[in-house]
Amino acid sequence: MKMFGRLSLVVATLLVITLIASGCSPKGGSTTVKELSGAGATFPYPLYSKMFDTYASATGVRVNYNSIGSGGGIKALTDKTVDFGASDAFLTDQEEAAMGAPVLHIPTCIGAVVLSYNLDGNPALKLDGTVTANIFLGKVVKWNDPEISALNPGVSLPDLAITVVHRSDGSGTTSIFTSYLAAVSPSWKSAVGAGKSVSWPAGVGGKGNDGVAGMISQTKGSIGYIELVYAVQSSMPFASLKNASGTFVTPSLASSAAAAAVSLPDNLRIMIVNSPGKDAYPISAFTWILVYKEQNYTGRTLAQAQALKKLLTWMLADGQSINEGLSYAKLPASAVTKALALINSMTYGGTTIP
Amino acid sequence: MVAQPSRSDRREAARERAFTAASLVAAVTLVATIVLFLVQLFITSRTSRAAFGLPFLWHSEWNPVTEKFGALPMIVGTLVTGFGALLISTPFALGIAIFLADYAGRKVAEPVKYLISLLGGLPSVIFGLWGLFVLVPIIGKFEVWFGKLVGSKALVASGTTGVGLLAAIVLLAIMILPFSASLILEALLVVPTELKEGALALGATKWDTIQNVELPYVRRSTVGALVLALGRALGETMAVTMVIGNGMKMPTSLFDPANTLASAIANQFLEATSPIYIGSLIQLALILFVIAIIINVLARVILRRGIQQ
Numbered sequence: 001m002k003m004f005g006r007l008s009l010v011v012a013t014l015l016v017i018t019l020i021a022s023g024c025s026p027k028g029g030s031t032t033v034k035e036l037s038g039a040g041a042t043f044p045y046p047l048y049s050k051m052f053d054t055y056a057s058a059t060g061v062r063v064n065y066n067s068i069g070s071g072g073g074i075k076a077l078t079d080k081t082v083d084f085g086a087s088d089a090f091l092t093d094q095e096e097a098a099m100g101a102p103v104l105h106i107p108t109c110i111g112a113v114v115l116s117y118n119l120d121g122n123p124a125l126k127l128d129g130t131v132t133a134n135i136f137l138g139k140v141v142k143w144n145d146p147e148i149s150a151l152n153p154g155v156s157l158p159d160l161a162i163t164v165v166h167r168s169d170g171s172g173t174t175s176i177f178t179s180y181l182a183a184v185s186p187s188w189k190s191a192v193g194a195g196k197s198v199s200w201p202a203g204v205g206g207k208g209n210d211g212v213a214g215m216i217s218q219t220k221g222s223i224g225y226i227e228l229v230y231a232v233q234s235s236m237p238f239a240s241l242k243n244a245s246g247t248f249v250t251p252s253l254a255s256s257a258a259a260a261a262v263s264l265p266d267n268l269r270i271m272i273v274n275s276p277g278k279d280a281y282p283i284s285a286f287t288w289i290l291v292y293k294e295q296n297y298t299g300r301t302l303a304q305a306q307a308l309k310k311l312l313t314w315m316l317a318d319g320q321s322i323n324e325g326l327s328y329a330k331l332p333a334s335a336v337t338k339a340l341a342l343i344n345s346m347t348y349g350g351t352t353i354p
Numbered sequence: 355m356v357a358q359p360s361r362s363d364r365r366e367a368a369r370e371r372a373f374t375a376a377s378l379v380a381a382v383t384l385v386a387t388i389v390l391f392l393v394q395l396f397i398t399s400r401t402s403r404a405a406f407g408l409p410f411l412w413h414s415e416w417n418p419v420t421e422k423f424g425a426l427p428m429i430v431g432t433l434v435t436g437f438g439a440l441l442i443s444t445p446f447a448l449g450i451a452i453f454l455a456d457y458a459g460r461k462v463a464e465p466v467k468y469l470i471s472l473l474g475g476l477p478s479v480i481f482g483l484w485g486l487f488v489l490v491p492i493i494g495k496f497e498v499w500f501g502k503l504v505g506s507k508a509l510v511a512s513g514t515t516g517v518g519l520l521a522a523i524v525l526l527a528i529m530i531l532p533f534s535a536s537l538i539l540e541a542l543l544v545v546p547t548e549l550k551e552g553a554l555a556l557g558a559t560k561w562d563t564i565q566n567v568e569l570p571y572v573r574r575s576t577v578g579a580l581v582l583a584l585g586r587a588l589g590e591t592m593a594v595t596m597v598i599g600n601g602m603k604m605p606t607s608l609f610d611p612a613n614t615l616a617s618a619i620a621n622q623f624l625e626a627t628s629p630i631y632i633g634s635l636i637q638l639a640l641i642l643f644v645i646a647i648i649i650n651v652l653a654r655v656i657l658r659r660g661i662q663q
Contacts, residue, residue, distance in 0.1 A: 069624035095627055159599035168600030168613075170418070170625025196625045204517050204611045205600030207621060214486060219494075219515050338463050 026191060033307040039066040040073020040086030042288045043111055043172055043227060047328045048086070060316075070172050070196070077103070078288055080298050083308050085290040088172020089196060090269045102293040104342050105269045105317070107286035108315055112228040112256035113177045114238035114283070118216050119143065123155045128242035129184025129274070129282070135223060136164055136181060138202030146220060151242075158221070164203025165215045165224030170196040171282045173209070176285040177225045180273040182264040184282075228256065229327040234264060243282045244274050251281045259284035259327040263265075268338055289315070297348045305348045312343045389657055393641040401633030410637060416602040418622070423634035427604045431612040432645065434519060434605075436587040439526035444580060446527075446532035452564055455542035467539070474532030481594035487526040488518035490597055493524070497609050517599035520608040525597055526590060530583040537579030541572040554615065574657055581653040585646060591616040615642040 038048075052063035068076075070087035072271060077085030077137050078099055090105055096176045131147045140147055142156045145163045167174045178194040192198050206212040209230040216222045216236070226305035228251050231238050259275035259282070274282045289312065295305035303306040323330045331339065346353050359367075366628065406423060413424025450470070454463045494516025545568050553563040569576075591614075599611025600621060613621075615638045626632045 071625040071627045074627055092627075139550045168595065169621040172625075196627075197418040197622055199415070199417035199419065199602060203601075204515055205621075207595050207600070211596070215515070215517070218487065218491065222515070 009165060021203060030034065033061065033301075035062050036062065036071070036083045036304075036307055037064045037066075038083045038084040038086060038289070039068050039076040040290070041070045041088045041172055041287055042067040043088050044086060044109060045257075046229075046326065047109060047323060047326050050322050050326060051315055054322065055311065055319070059310075061311065063311065069170075069171065074290070077292075083291070083304065084312075085195040086288065087091055088285070088287045089175040090271070091290070099292075101297070104291050104293050104346065105267060105286075105288040106291065106312055106339050106342055107254060107260075107268055107288050107331060107335060108319075109287060109323050110256050110260055110261075110272075110284055110331065111172075111176070111287055112251045112281055112284045113173055113180075113225050114228050114231045114251045115223060115241070116213070116216055116226055116231050116236045116238045117223040118218075118220055119160075120158065120220070122237045123152075123157075124237075125155070125239040126151045126248050127239045129180070132241070133181045133185030133188040135162055136166070136200075137185075137191065138164070160221040163219050163222040165212050165219070165222050166203050166205055167197075167208070167212055167225075168205030169207050171208075172196065172287065173225065173227055173284075176271070176273065177283060179271045179285070180283045183271075188192070226274075227257045228252075229302065232327050241282050243278075243280050244276045245278050245280075247278060249279060249281045251283075251333070253324055253327065253329040255279055255281035256284040257332055260286065260335050261308075261332040264335060264338055264341050266338060266341070268335070268342065286335075291346065293345065294347050294350070295353065296347075302348050302353070305346070305353050309343060309346055309353050313340065316340055316343070363527075368498075372620065378397055392640075392643065395636055395643060399637035399640050401629045401635050402637045403633070405630055406634075410634070411641070414604045416618075418626075418631055421628065421630050423630070425615070425634075425638055427602060428613050428615045428618050428638060429572045429641060429645075431519065431522075431598070431605065432588055432614040432616070432642065434612075435522045435526055435598070435614055436584055438523035438528055439587045440580060440584050442523065442527035443531045443534060443583065447531055447538055447579075448576075450535040451507045451538035451542055452529075452568075454539050456560065456564060456568075467536070470536050474536065478590060478593040479596075481525060481529050482593035485521060485593060485597040486517075490521050492516070493518075493521045496520075498610075515599070515612060517597055517610075518601075519598065519605055520614045522594050522598040522612075522614070523608075525593055526587045529590065529593060530587050533586060534579045534583040537582065538572065538576050540577035541579070542568055545571050577653055577657055581650060584649060588614075588642065588646060588649075589616050590614075591620045595620060615639070615645075 045065070048065050048067075052065060056062045064074075065086075070089060073082075073085035073087055074091065074095055076082045078095075090110070091099070091103060096103060115132065117125065119125075127148070128151060131140060131151065134147065141162055143160045143162055149155075149157055166285075172285070175194065175196045178188075178192065178198050181192070182189040182194040194203060204215065206215040206224070209226045212226050213230060213234055213236060214226045216224045226236070228238075237252055240250045243249050258277045259272045259280035262272070262275055262277050264270060268286065268288075270286075272284055272286065277286065291308065291312070295308065316331070316339050320330050320336070344352070403424060406413070410423065410425055411429070412426050413422075414426040415422050415424050416427065419424070454466060458466065497516060548603060549567050549571065550563055553567045554560075558566065594614050595617040598617060600613050600617065601611030602613055602618070605612040619635050619638050623632075623635050626635055
């Protein structure tokens with residue numbers, strides 16, 4: 001009995017200490033927030049890790065970002081286990097409904113998807129939306145098809161079968177590419193549609209950018225889509241595309257940024273594919289950070305909301321200078337203005353976050 | 355007068371009881387894990403089961419955009435690659451095991467055995483890379499040659515990539531070879547020497563002995579080894595993903611891009627967001643689980659029949 005008495009005393013003491021400690025920590029955290037967490041898209045991961053690294057040394061606030069994929073990021077934000085999510089595709093109405101509260105889409109950079117190919121002599125190819133859609137629909141099956149040669153006078157195209165390579169995993173890249181095809185080709189829109197994974201009418205699938213790039217580089221006559229960043233880093237050839245205003249545009253940081261330099265809706269929840277801009281590369285898209293508009297949820301403190309707001313504001317100001325060094329296009333000034341307005345519309349308990 | 359159990363006896367008995375309890379817990383945990391797996395897969399796939407019902411098993415459309423899902427192409431892909439690999443690798447596995455057990459001297463057998471276990475321990479992504487960069491181009495050439503041989507314009511024209519069902523079958527055959535070979539070898543090594551010597555004494559040749567004494571003796575373990583190897587082939591993900599072409603349509607030839615259940619799940623789960631899409635992927639896992647169970651049960655039934663005869 002005596003022994004039990006002593007034991008229970010120890011247990012009780014431990015319990016009290018734990019309780020006090022756990023009761024203390026949120027109070028301690030309410031003055032300074034040293035850590036934020038986010039999860040989502042893999043595409044902007046190199047950019048975000050550099051940005052957050054710079055941010056930590058400038059302000060002392062660490063940001064943990066898990067690049068688990070856009071889908072995972074959306075799930076994590078829905079479950080409210082992170083401060084922000086990140087996605088290459090904007091939320092569908094269904095996903096937004098599942099969130100239970102309004103969510104803001106804050107763009108951070110612009111990505112471009114390029115058409116890379118493997119042909120002898122690496123000729124510089126020109127393509128337009130219709131031909132690209134027909135190739136991926138499996139309707140144009142030879143490189144010397146009149147549809148392709150009409151766009152490429154002076155280039156000798158071989159009598160070779162076209163092997164289409166697409167992503168086998170669900171990805172924002174696929175979402176951007178198929179959104180473009182759906183925007184330029186009615187037959188693509190009705191037969192396949194747009195999404196992170198689609199039912200491909202033709203071709204073989206590779207996992208990730210590297211899987212697609214690997215398949216392209218070892219198959220003569222292949223064509224596939226990869227991110228601009230990846231194509232530049234692995235020096236793969238890519239095609240110029242005819243944009244909505246009829247100009248052939250080579251994908252680059254400048255031409256993908258130009259795609260966003262048009263009039264945008266205030267909520268920035270838009271695919272900027274097939275942009276009307278004169279110098280715009282047509283397969284360009286925002287990648288977004290997702291946050292709840294109302295920050296007072298599941299016991300979040302005002303300090304957490306303030307820290308998040310500060311981080312997002314920084315990413316659109318000083319943070320943008322990091323973009324181009326890592327081959328991500330900067331947001332044009334007009335998009336930054338709208339994005340900042342979105343950040344400033346965040347609330348805590350119904351009032352603007354100071 | 356009954357002798358009192360000594361102190362050390364009592365301690366012995368307590369230890370015995372504790373050990374029995376611990377073993378029981380371990381055994382129950384194993385059973386519970388398997389049952390819970392099934393229950394969990396069953397519960398989390400309810401959205402897709404509710405939406406598609408049993409026809410999920412024989413519908414061959416897989417369209418995440420319209421959210422129409424059917425598992426048939428992946429079921430076919432899984433079974434064709436698994437059994438195809440088994441068919442190719444089994445003769446080699448038997449040959450290797452018999453050679454090492456009965457023909458090779460120690461000096462040859464030991465290093466070869468070591469190499470086999472090394473091959474078995476290689477991470478599958480390495481097999482996948484080798485498959486993509488070495489095997490796939492070879493199969494691509496074979497495809498063109500075969501297309502000309504049978505006069506199929508379609509094969510020559512369209513399928514020169516080499517990725518597809520056949521590449522996955524050959525790669526899997528190589529990957530499961532170490533498992534079946536080393537398990538059959540272990541079995542052959544424990545065939546009692548008296549049996550072998552008896553057969554030889556009766557005037558049987560070495561091949562007679564192998565055929566009539568050793569192989570019947572190891573039949574049970576061989577089937578066991580092959581089932582294990584098949585299990586590995588059915589569940590292999592990474593290497594298959596890299597060479598199978600990941601087509602979600604029903605394959606019509608061995609050169610077509612296809613997909614397996616495991617590879618489809620690994621490819622699409624991360625970015626799947628809608629409940630029906632996730633449910634359908636989980637139902638693929640459930641189907642894979644059930645296939646594994648059916649194959650194990652079948653193997654047992656075959657074994658029991660073999661023994662009764």
